[in-house]
Amino acid sequence: MATVSHYVPLGAGHVNPTIGIVAELVRRGHRVSCFVPERFAEQLTGTGARIVPVPSTWEAAGLADPPQMHGRHLVRAMGYLLEETRMLVPLLARHPAPDLVLHDGVLAIWGRVLAQRWTVPSVEVWPNLVSNRHWSMNRYSKVNPLGPRFLAMMMKYALYLRGEGIRDIREFFEGGAATQRLVTVPRAFQYAGETFENFRFVGPVLGDRAAETEGWTPPEDGRPVLLASLGSAYNRRPDLYRTILSATAGRGWHVVLSIGEVDPAELGPLPADVEVHRRVPQVSVLRHATVFVTHAGMGGTMEGLAAGVPLVALPQMAEQRANADRIAELGLGRALDPATVTADQLWAAVRETAADPGIRERLNRMAGEIAAAGGASAAADEIERALPRQD
Template sequence: MAMISHYAPLGAGHVNPTIGIVAELVRRGHDVTSFVPQRFADRMAATGARVVPVPSAWESAGLEDPPQMHSRHLIRAMGYLLEETTALMPLLTAHPRPDLVLHDGPLAVWGRVLAHHWAVPSVEVWPNLVSNRHWSMNRYSKVNPLDPRFIVMMLRFASYLRKYGIRDVGGFFEGTSATRRLVTVPRAFQYAGETFEGFRFVGPVLGDRAADSGWTPPAPDRPVLLVSLGSAYNRRPDLYRAIVSTAAVQPWHVVLSIGEVDPAGLGPLPPNVEVHPQVPQLSVLRHARAFVTHAGMGGTMEGIAARVPLVALPQMAEQRANADRISGLGLGRALDPDTVTPDRLWAAVDAVAEDPAVRERLAWMAGQIEAAGGAPAAADEIEAALP
């Protein structure tokens, strides 16, 4: 039995992919302690792991969404990461040294600092597309390395990391010091997937959330359409109003997940529309015939695993890359959220739901997900990384 410390940042898209992995490690007898923000404590406790809720500077500062590590948001996001890491390190180093550090790769960079500080192996979990010299997110979000603000931020980070004996700042941000890097996406979905070395594509780990309940499907005379723009970047009352105002004449039963948007501003609800702040997404997807999604990787993988045709409305650069992949692989369609009209949206929903080619491609990709190995494959990699 090994002592494993798990670290995840504020953001459901970065916590959810690790829940099943932590549960599998606990099932195998490992002593896992999960350090997560309070809002995820109950979710993690259900895995059987010991949970230590930690504060988040992002949350206390009123940061509405997890920072976007790309494009024009990169410099500000790096500042958030430095602030979060600086605040958490004194708290986390006060806990016993583990045998291995398991952490979110894109955002929980304090896991890298801790692994170096304790001189223990680390395993990173990447819940998104990854980059190498053959394919990079720079295709969707250019970063100017000569921007004076970027240089100043790198110098600030370098100064902080030197306190812990870390001098290769570029390698630090690329995660090259990790013992293992797990990607919760099947290799077939990754752009240029065959060119990637040093990553293990274990596919999405849905865990016990498949047992989520609390939603009752409608009468079987109407197909179910799920509309969800995720837990972040989902403040689109204009889109929700357009769907509500045009749904009455559609043959669909619409399940609309709107986050923190005020439902009172959506207008009268027709009988075939239900609105919720959030829904047990996997439960709804088991009954859905189409899924309008922001193309976040978590929702995308859940839709594919359930073999539900996708209509993507990406809200940010990473989601645009996912949306293009959905379209390019024949798993659904991608629409421009800035120009989409109700007529175009309903037409796309009807088209993907009735297209046998989309169903065939979804079945193929769902098979790729199953073959990737999920939580058992991830746990095997973590055990292989142990001293």
């Protein structure tokens, strides 16, 4: 069996989609070593892989969330990413070269550098919408590729990458040298999905997350359940949580509200039909939910769609706005502007999505697309195809 080195960055949205893939590779007999920021080491222990906690300059710099690779934040984020790569590459290179590198395709670019250094195949995991000449995230991030700060940062990358023997900078950032690129989104959800030839859309990988699949039971009185969460990053929005509470108060629903690191005292008095948690077993709650009010991060979006739950999206950043617009475009729920939404508007969206039979029908079709994409099993098949032949 093969040896696989697995690299993920700081960020639950980048770690969670790989957990089931790693577990499936281990189940098939491969020896997987996960080099993961210490904060997420426990989440991967149940996979059976060897867990190697690694430091992160992002944590040392006090970044509460992974850097945003979008818009006005892009150049600063690229600087953080280069610093992280410079620190991790020599540290990770001390370990034996694997047969294959498996890494996050968005942020863990040190995987690309190491695969090039070791001349081993690499498989990238993209937990988000991807771009090509037909559709690009730049529609939302509005990056100016000719801006002086952007060009100066690209020169820094070029100097570093040339020192690693990498000349094609554009191909490097696009992951073009990867043996395979896996997208943990069904092709049907990807904008212009039919035009992407060099990606394998395996759909969300939701297995092997015990903490997310047990530990919550619905109310015994049979009231409809509303799950509301702004995810694990960029979620410090007590104002928005108060709007959610105001919208749902006295409606006869049971509300499960996940608030992250926000102080519950900032929410004010809580109605009796609301339970507030810093983190909830989301997959478990979604099994019983009637509507999911979400920030439209791709992890939560896919979990909601896989469960067949209508989505009301309150996006917080560029990537989430793209997801929210796609949810609305495909008729899987509603997208609202969190900067202007009122309690009445939010409740109207919840009520309409819950009652719309067309949304239910489209959700059923999307759930079928997700199941057909293959998930962890399909991802592991592609990884095994990428492995060098054993003579």
